[in-house]
Amino acid sequence: MALFLGIDGGGTGCRAAVADDAGRILGTGRAGPANVNSDPDGALSNVLAATAEALDGTGARPQDLIAVLGLAGANVTSAAQALATALPFAQSHVVTDAVTAARGALGDTDGIVAAIGTGSVFAVCRGGRLRQYGGRGFVLGDEGSGAVMGRMLLARALRAEDGFEPMTPLLRTVLQDMGGIEGVIRFASSNPPAAFAALMPRLLGADDPAALSVLAAGVADVRAILARLQADGPLPVVFLGGLGAHYAAALAGLWEQRAPLGSGVDGALAMARGLTVGA
Amino acid sequence: MALFLGIDGGGTGCRAAVADDAGRILGTGRAGPANVNSDPDGALSNVLAATAEALDGTGARPQDLIAVLGLAGANVTSAAQALATALPFAQSHVVTDAVTAARGALGDTDGIVAAIGTGSVFAVCRGGRLRQYGGRGFVLGDEGSGAVMGRMLLARALRAEDGFEPMTPLLRTVLQDMGGIEGVIRFASSNPPAAFAALMPRLLGADDPAALSVLAAGVADVRAILARLQADGPLPVVFLGGLGAHYAAALAGLWEQRAPLGSGVDGALAMARGLTVGA
Known part of the structure; x- marks a missing residue:
C-alpha cells in the first residue's frame, strides 16, 4: 500500500508529514532549514531527518513513499531536479514552497494567495489550476515585501x-x-x-x-x-x-478575504495524494 | 623643492602625474585598477606602479611627493585612511575619484558635475567649496545610472x-x-x-x-x-x-552646460598643489 509524504521547507526549518491513502496522518517530523538552491546538501539532510522522524513507528520505509516537497529555492529547476534525483522515495516531486503553501491555504478551492514576509510571492488557483506570480527575489521583484x-x-x-x-x-x-x-x-x-x-x-x-x-x-x-x-x-x-x-x-473591503485552510505541509500531502488519484 | 603627485584610480585603471610647483608635468604613469575598498592591496600596488612610472627619469623619490589620490571606494573612510598610512609619500590625501573628477572638470570655477556611467555621483562647487551628493551605490542609490x-x-x-x-x-x-x-x-x-x-x-x-x-x-x-x-x-x-x-x-536647454576643463588626474594635481598654496 502506498504512503504519502508531504514536506514544507524554507529558510528557517523543514516539516514533514506521512499519511495513508485515506489522508490519515501517521507521523510528523521537523528538522533544520531546507533551501534547495542556497544549500542543497543541508536541504537533503534536513529533508531526510524530518522524514525519518515522521516514519518513526510506522513500519514504513522511505522507498514506500510518494513524496511532494515544497522547498525554498526550487524555482531554480536544476537544483530542484538534482535533489529529486538524490532522494530515496518511490516518487519525488520538488516544487517551490510557494506552491505547497498556496495548495495548503486554498485546499481544493479556487482563490488567490499572497504570501508576503521577507520576500513576496503570489499564486492563483482558478478552475483547479495553480499558477505562481512574482516571487522574483530582492534585486528584481518581491514587491511589497x-x-x-x-x-x-x-x-x-x-x-x-x-x-x-x-x-x-x-x-x-x-x-x-x-x-x-x-x-x-x-x-x-x-x-x-x-x-x-x-x-x-x-x-x-x-x-x-x-x-x-x-x-x-x-x-x-x-x-x-x-x-x-x-x-x-x-x-x-x-x-x-x-x-x-x-x-x-x-486592503480590507476590496476583495473577499479568507483564512488559510491548512499549512504548506497539508498542501504538499494533498498534492502527493493527488498524484495517484489523478493517475 | 616639493613635487606634486596626482592620482586618479577606479575600477578599470589608475593614472598618475607628477608636477613641479609651477604646474609643469614632469612625468605620467598608468597601472591597473585601484578600488581602495574592494581591493586595497591591488590599489596600493597599482598606485605605486603608476607613481614609479611617472617618477622615472625625474630624479625624484616617492618621499619627495605631496600626493592627492582620487580613488574609487574612498567613501569608505577606514579603507582610505589605511591606504594613506601605507603610502611612502611626504603627504598622502585620499579622496573619492568623484572629488578629483569634479575638481578636474571644473578647475577653479564653480559648477555642478554629474558623473553618470555604471554608477552615478554628483558634485557641486559653490564659492570654491566642493560637496559630493549621491553616489550611494547600486543597492540604495546611483539614480539614473x-x-x-x-x-x-x-x-x-x-x-x-x-x-x-x-x-x-x-x-x-x-x-x-x-x-x-x-x-x-x-x-x-x-x-x-x-x-x-x-x-x-x-x-x-x-x-x-x-x-x-x-x-x-x-x-x-x-x-x-x-x-x-x-x-x-x-x-x-x-x-x-x-x-x-x-x-x-x-537635458539640453535646461541649464548652462560646459565641457570638462580637465581630467581627474588634473584635479588631483591641482588639489595637491593647493595643499601648499593654501598652507
Whole structure:
C-alpha cells in the first residue's frame, strides 16, 4: 500500500508529514532549514531527518513513499531536479514552497494567495489550476515585501541626508543608529534581504511621513498585483507570511478575504495524494 | 623643492602625474585598477606602479611627493585612511575619484558635475567649496545610472512575463536571450552592477515602449537631482561618464552646460598643489 509524504521547507526549518491513502496522518517530523538552491546538501539532510522522524513507528520505509516537497529555492529547476534525483522515495516531486503553501491555504478551492514576509510571492488557483506570480527575489521583484520596504527606508534616509527629500524623525534615527551615510551604505552592501526586512518594526505603526510613504508604496504595489490577478474574475484572497496581517488590514473591503485552510505541509500531502488519484 | 603627485584610480585603471610647483608635468604613469575598498592591496600596488612610472627619469623619490589620490571606494573612510598610512609619500590625501573628477572638470570655477556611467555621483562647487551628493551605490542609490536602468529593464521583463505590464519586443528579446524568467533571476543574483550597466546598449536608441520608459525614468531622476542642486543659485553643469553625453542631450536647454576643463588626474594635481598654496 502506498504512503504519502508531504514536506514544507524554507529558510528557517523543514516539516514533514506521512499519511495513508485515506489522508490519515501517521507521523510528523521537523528538522533544520531546507533551501534547495542556497544549500542543497543541508536541504537533503534536513529533508531526510524530518522524514525519518515522521516514519518513526510506522513500519514504513522511505522507498514506500510518494513524496511532494515544497522547498525554498526550487524555482531554480536544476537544483530542484538534482535533489529529486538524490532522494530515496518511490516518487519525488520538488516544487517551490510557494506552491505547497498556496495548495495548503486554498485546499481544493479556487482563490488567490499572497504570501508576503521577507520576500513576496503570489499564486492563483482558478478552475483547479495553480499558477505562481512574482516571487522574483530582492534585486528584481518581491514587491511589497519587508526586504524591499526596508531598502526603501534606507534609500530615503540617504536621499534626505543629501537634501533630495524631507528629513523626518525616523530617517534621522535610522541614520544615527547605523553610523551615518557610510554606515547605511556598509549595511546595504553586506547584508542579506532578511536584514533589510528586520527594519520593518521601525516602519509598522510609526507616525512618521517617511514610514507612511514607504508603507503606502508597498500597499500600492500589492494592490496593483492583486487587482491584475482579480481581473480574470473575482476570487477570495488569503494573506500569508509575516506581513500577511498587515496587508489583510490595509486592503480590507476590496476583495473577499479568507483564512488559510491548512499549512504548506497539508498542501504538499494533498498534492502527493493527488498524484495517484489523478493517475 | 616639493613635487606634486596626482592620482586618479577606479575600477578599470589608475593614472598618475607628477608636477613641479609651477604646474609643469614632469612625468605620467598608468597601472591597473585601484578600488581602495574592494581591493586595497591591488590599489596600493597599482598606485605605486603608476607613481614609479611617472617618477622615472625625474630624479625624484616617492618621499619627495605631496600626493592627492582620487580613488574609487574612498567613501569608505577606514579603507582610505589605511591606504594613506601605507603610502611612502611626504603627504598622502585620499579622496573619492568623484572629488578629483569634479575638481578636474571644473578647475577653479564653480559648477555642478554629474558623473553618470555604471554608477552615478554628483558634485557641486559653490564659492570654491566642493560637496559630493549621491553616489550611494547600486543597492540604495546611483539614480539614473547604467546599472540601475539595466536592473529596471530586467525587472520590467519579469513583470511583463507575469502580465503585470505590457510585453514589448525588447522585453521579449531580453527574456529569450537570458533563458526566460529563471535565467533573468540567475543573472541578477550572480552579477555585479557593471553587468547590469552592460545592458544599456539595448536601451539607448531603441524604439521600444519599455526602453523609452526606463530611459525616461533615468532622465527624470537626474533632472530632479540637478534641479535640487540648482535651487541655491544657477550653476553650469558638466556631464561626465559613459552616459554623460546621453544626459547632456536629454537635458539640453535646461541649464548652462560646459565641457570638462580637465581630467581627474588634473584635479588631483591641482588639489595637491593647493595643499601648499593654501598652507
